[in-house]
Amino acid sequence: MLKFINIFAQNVLKFVNMNVKIKLLTVGVAFFLGGHVVAQKKKSDTTKTKDIEEVVVVAYGKQKRETVVGSNIQISSKNFENRSVTNVGSAIVGAAPGVVATLGSGQPGSGVNIVIRGFTSISASNSPLYIVDGVPFNGSVSAINPNDIESVNILKDAASTSLYGSSAANGVVMITTKKGAKGRDVVNFSTSTGFSSRQIPEYNRVGADQYYVLEWQALRNGYLTSNPTASLATANAYASTNLISGDLQTNIYQNIANNQVVVNGVITNAAKKYNDFDWQKDLFGVGVRQNYDLNYAGGTERTKYYASLGYLNEEGYMINSDYSRFSGKLSADSQLTKWFKAGISMNVANTYQNNALDGSDNASSIVNPYGFSRRMGPIYSPYLHNADGSIMRDADGNPVYDYTTTRGGSVYTGRNAIIENMLNKDYTRASNIVSRVYAEFGLLKGLTFTLNAGYDIRNSKNNSYTNNIVGDAAGFGLSTRSSSLNQNVTFNQLLRYAKKLGGHHNLEVLLGHENNSLKYDYLYARKRGQIVPGNTEFSNFTTNVSTDSYQDNYTKESYFTRVNYDFDGKYSLSGSYRRDASSRFKDDYRWGGFWSLGGAWLISGEDFIKSQSWINFLKLRGSYGEVGNDSGIGYYAYRNFFSLGYNNQAEPGFVMGQVADESLTWETNKQYDLGLEIGRASCRERV
Numbered sequence: 001m002l003k004f005i006n007i008f009a010q011n012v013l014k015f016v017n018m019n020v021k022i023k024l025l026t027v028g029v030a031f032f033l034g035g036h037v038v039a040q041k042k043k044s045d046t047t048k049t050k051d052i053e054e055v056v057v058v059a060y061g062k063q064k065r066e067t068v069v070g071s072n073i074q075i076s077s078k079n080f081e082n083r084s085v086t087n088v089g090s091a092i093v094g095a096a097p098g099v100v101a102t103l104g105s106g107q108p109g110s111g112v113n114i115v116i117r118g119f120t121s122i123s124a125s126n127s128p129l130y131i132v133d134g135v136p137f138n139g140s141v142s143a144i145n146p147n148d149i150e151s152v153n154i155l156k157d158a159a160s161t162s163l164y165g166s167s168a169a170n171g172v173v174m175i176t177t178k179k180g181a182k183g184r185d186v187v188n189f190s191t192s193t194g195f196s197s198r199q200i201p202e203y204n205r206v207g208a209d210q211y212y213v214l215e216w217q218a219l220r221n222g223y224l225t226s227n228p229t230a231s232l233a234t235a236n237a238y239a240s241t242n243l244i245s246g247d248l249q250t251n252i253y254q255n256i257a258n259n260q261v262v263v264n265g266v267i268t269n270a271a272k273k274y275n276d277f278d279w280q281k282d283l284f285g286v287g288v289r290q291n292y293d294l295n296y297a298g299g300t301e302r303t304k305y306y307a308s309l310g311y312l313n314e315e316g317y318m319i320n321s322d323y324s325r326f327s328g329k330l331s332a333d334s335q336l337t338k339w340f341k342a343g344i345s346m347n348v349a350n351t352y353q354n355n356a357l358d359g360s361d362n363a364s365s366i367v368n369p370y371g372f373s374r375r376m377g378p379i380y381s382p383y384l385h386n387a388d389g390s391i392m393r394d395a396d397g398n399p400v401y402d403y404t405t406t407r408g409g410s411v412y413t414g415r416n417a418i419i420e421n422m423l424n425k426d427y428t429r430a431s432n433i434v435s436r437v438y439a440e441f442g443l444l445k446g447l448t449f450t451l452n453a454g455y456d457i458r459n460s461k462n463n464s465y466t467n468n469i470v471g472d473a474a475g476f477g478l479s480t481r482s483s484s485l486n487q488n489v490t491f492n493q494l495l496r497y498a499k500k501l502g503g504h505h506n507l508e509v510l511l512g513h514e515n516n517s518l519k520y521d522y523l524y525a526r527k528r529g530q531i532v533p534g535n536t537e538f539s540n541f542t543t544n545v546s547t548d549s550y551q552d553n554y555t556k557e558s559y560f561t562r563v564n565y566d567f568d569g570k571y572s573l574s575g576s577y578r579r580d581a582s583s584r585f586k587d588d589y590r591w592g593g594f595w596s597l598g599g600a601w602l603i604s605g606e607d608f609i610k611s612q613s614w615i616n617f618l619k620l621r622g623s624y625g626e627v628g629n630d631s632g633i634g635y636y637a638y639r640n641f642f643s644l645g646y647n648n649q650a651e652p653g654f655v656m657g658q659v660a661d662e663s664l665t666w667e668t669n670k671q672y673d674l675g676l677e678i679g680r681a682s683c684r685e686r687v
Contacts, residue, residue, distance in 0.1 A: 070160025158625025477530030596625025
């Protein structure tokens with residue numbers, strides 16, 4: 001590491017001495033204009049990467065695209081580098097066939113729901129497995145800066161996913177982050193600014209006058225239904241008399257008696273006391289998104305390095321919804337000797353997410369801004385008013401919101417979504433570290449042994465506060481804290497042998513072992529009885545409501561192998577097998593086997609296609625295999641559990657919480673795949 005730091009510093013000084021004047025000028029102009037800078041990168045720049053379509057990332061390695069027999073869609077960073085992408089999930093939206101990627105909500109920083117080739121399970125999880133730089137990833141993909149991503153590969157069939165065995169039934173999303181490259185040092189700086197607003201308009205709604213008439217008609221018709229012998233005049237009089245006093249409770253017209261607002265189905269033409277019934281105006285607006293990224297990459301014949309810093313601040317269009325992320329990455333790879341290569345990388349990110357109160361994932365909540373504003377009748381104002389109809393204001397000039405007036409049918413009486421979203425708080429802070437290290441040994445010609453290790457950690461803390469003025473905690477106030485620590489450790493060892501036989505036959509054999517350990521710690525506490533306004537810490541609350549904590553542990557051990565063969569790159573065969581043991585199941589059902597067989601014919605490699613100018617890539621492939629799914633069932637489904645805390649005064653008590661299913665085992669998915677890949681010209685596209 002000291003050697004890497006020394007090389008890094010020397011190159012920085014060299015780079016600065018040669019280019020500092022032009023760089024500062026260029027970066028300054030780009031920052032002012034919101035542009036993109038690449039520091040003096042010439043056409044002959046040796047850092048230019050190879051055609052990303054020629055070699056693709058596969059399970060536990062890379063492979064020539066021509067010989068890949070599985071369904072493997074590679075999305076280059078070029079496909080999304082000019083888009084306002086908050087996380088890698090957003091980059092996948094609309095980028096690959098057979099993949100449905102939808103935004104879970106409009107909450108800034110929220111994840112993306114990804115389903116590959118439809119749902120594969122009814123009761124278990126349908127989320128794909130994420131692999132980051134060759135190691136399974138259980139953290140939040142939102143913590144990875146998209147500007148640090150080189151490519152995303154989506155593995156969709158058994159031939160491409162079976163080497164991940166018990167976690168591959170829902171497909172695999174492989175994320176490869178950027179590294180340095182041999183050649184001249186390069187600095188990139190980019191900045192972008194954008195705006196977010198609600199694009200789908202609200203439903204057309206009736207106005208105040210129409211609303212009164214419709215309610216009057218409902219009362220009149222209801223009376224006639226309940227009193228079939230009554231006359232129409234009697235029903236009309238009943239509706240006029242009860243429209244305000246018995247139903248809507250609100251008369252917005254000047255100098256009009258309550259029983260004269262609607263007479264015989266006709267609204268009285270009179271001026272309104274006020275006309276501010278738009279609840280959405282204070283709930284929704286325009287959010288601003290700002291993004292800044294700086295990275296430095298370079299390398300020598302033996303050592304390559306990459307470093308980056310990024311900052312994102314994204315406001316949502318709903319009040320109190322925003323997301324910020326400060327991220328950094330360091331990586332270094334060095335060919336220390338002819339037979340030994342090593343590398344290390346680390347991604348870190350601190351995130352802050354201000355969660356819109358019940359706005360994105362709780363449609364049934366009373367104060368969900370969308371539901372509240374839609375259900376509110378267009379005669380009820382968000383504000384209290386003075387006698388002259390003007391909006392009441394506090395000492396600071398802010399409007400005074402109405403949560404005291406009785407509304408018709410007791411619709412949200414005592415509630416006001418605007419002021420509750422302003423007074424309540426719900427935010428999450430998280431620290432994320434994604435670290436990788438590897439060592440590669442060249443044992444013999446064509447034989448390499450690689451050690452990989454990954455350590456991921458996510459420390460997340462959520463604070464929420466429900467105010468003591470209006471809403472669910474009116475009169476006492478409520479403060480809630482929860483924290484979680486997620487640690488994932490993975491080690492794998494790979495023995496790889498590649499051999500060219502007789503000039504036409506190519507053989508590659510992979511043997512591997514992997515073990516994974518996940519540890520999850522959770523702590524929760526809640527107190528009520530706020531003492532001093534403005535202080536939401538536990539010391540400012542009097543009564544403990546509840547506390548809870550627990551720890552989950554999950555381990556998996558695996559052995560796997562893959563054999564690839566091709567003849568001149570035209571005819572390819574591949575077979576793989578993996579055996580997994582998961583701690584989710586009892587010992588007798590813990591081990592499971594998963595496998596695949598596949599073949600491909602590169603038709604464009606045949607002479608009768610080579611002579612055709614209209615196509616340069618045509619491949620037919622097919623495969624069959626079995627993959628598994630052990631997620632979505634909890635970590636201890638094979639054990640009996642008892643729920644604690646059911647006490648009777650000082651006597652402790654507990655009840656049965658879960659009945660064991662000792663025979664529970666893997667959910668197996670059998671997958672068939674047949675595909676035709678077509679490409680034309682220098683840019684090969686998959687169909």
